[in-house]
Amino acid sequence: MTQPSDSESPGPDPTGGRLILVGTPIGNLGDASPRMRHAIETADVIAAEDTRRFLSLAQRLNLTHTNRVVSVFDHNEGHRAPELVDLIAAGETVVLLSDAGMPAVSDPGYRVVRACAEAGLAISSTPGPSAVLMALAVSGLPSDRFSFEGFLPRKSGQRKSLLEELKAEKRTMVFFESPHRIVDAMDDFAEVIGDDRPMSISRELTKTYEETLRGTVGSLRELAAEGLRGELTLVLAGAAEVETAPEDHLGEVSALVDAGVRAKEAAGQVAKRFGLSKRDVYEAWLHRE
Template sequence: MTGRLVLAATPMGDVGDASPRLRTALGTADVVAAEDTRRTKALASALEVTITGKVVSFYDQVETARLPALVADVASGKTVLLVTDAGMPSVSDPGYRLVSACVAEDLAVTCLPGPSAVTTALALSGLPVERFCFDGFPPRKQGQRKTWLQALVTEQRACVFFEAPHRLADCLADAADVLGGTRRAAVCRELTKTYEEVRRGTLAELAEWAAEGVRGEITVVVEGATLVASDPADLVDEVERLVADGTRLKDACALVATTGVSKRELYETVLASRKD
């Protein structure tokens, strides 16, 4: 019998979101690799499912050490079920190393789709999200965070990311500063849980709201940039602002250059404006 690794999405808050396939997998897998074994056992209990397989912990600090045994289990014909505390494995949670290790050994890997904070937040944001990028957690230090935000100045896709509640206000304030206070966004808090809340508005408005303090698990969606053909002279101030924040001139021009304005043309325009 061929073994396989099964990635399974788990409920973010409402146990009713568990799929029938997840229930079956929890009760039949030979091995259940769980980010938090206690939470997984509690989930199984709430679903009235008895886990008959071996349960092992699989969180960031032990992920590498657990790989050989789990890969060997799959290779020997066992079904290994990988679950995290909430949502989809590998999405800012343990998983991709195990997937990569199984793929390298040409072992079967499949997925049981289900809840995801990323797609749920995108759907609730009320923003254009036909194209989007996911960026995990922003850097914790302000300087690094602003550098990260600068890469979004001309990003035309919506950007979704997670943030810790105690850093949300600072992150949104930096976003308003770097991306502009009028850029629209949505802050999604405690998705699918009792106190679910979605705040929509400009970055400036959301930063002011968050300054009062926010609790819970946070997912943020920021509207993509709207780029149109421009006169290079209209973009000089934006380039100089990025340079003042520490970005190299050529890098700043690459970030700000839009359709109809090349990086080289913008660079030469900035140099000319400095001479003037």
């Protein structure tokens, strides 16, 4: 791994137009880096998820800037992206940031990044705090391989469907959830995943009342029922390695076939879920007794 530079400089001024993704504090203003400050103060355009929140952040950090500030949020990012591409192509530096954390990670930004990449424009990042990585690091769960699943679906039926898909996932998983839905979400985790799977819930990360609760789905479900406040990041251990054979899952194949799914496709879905060979599952189903 490349060793970090000893230079205390925020980095050289970019030459020509470019897009810079800038990570902002997720709670503690002390996490604002010199590079973040430099990027914001020297950019030509600030593309912010919420312009009012950005201006409030700039005021609290005593940031001085004369940049043009535009909004980039979920519902306008599609048509805002070409505008930003044109500005960058004309030689301007555009800083893209979300309300907290890294843009484009469960926040607006990836459409702008994709448009710039397709246009062959320069893209760089000034990294900053990430609730995903922080919650994973303090969870006490395996972190060598993980997946980030974003916000859980709002509706229970969709939430359960997602958890069914992830039930056999071997990697540690990270989710976001609202305190208003955490009780219902934990009920669904218990029903689909089971009570015994190791899990953690982090809240108020980097803030005064930061807390990480560690236990199992069942024990954390009880704590959630007592009420949890603040933004919540859930970390769920992956499924334990269990040796399984195609013959063990013929019931799942038959259920899909009975529901109208073609046998070969049903075998493929079951094979993918349990890490088996599609051919072996299909052959086992064809030769079932």
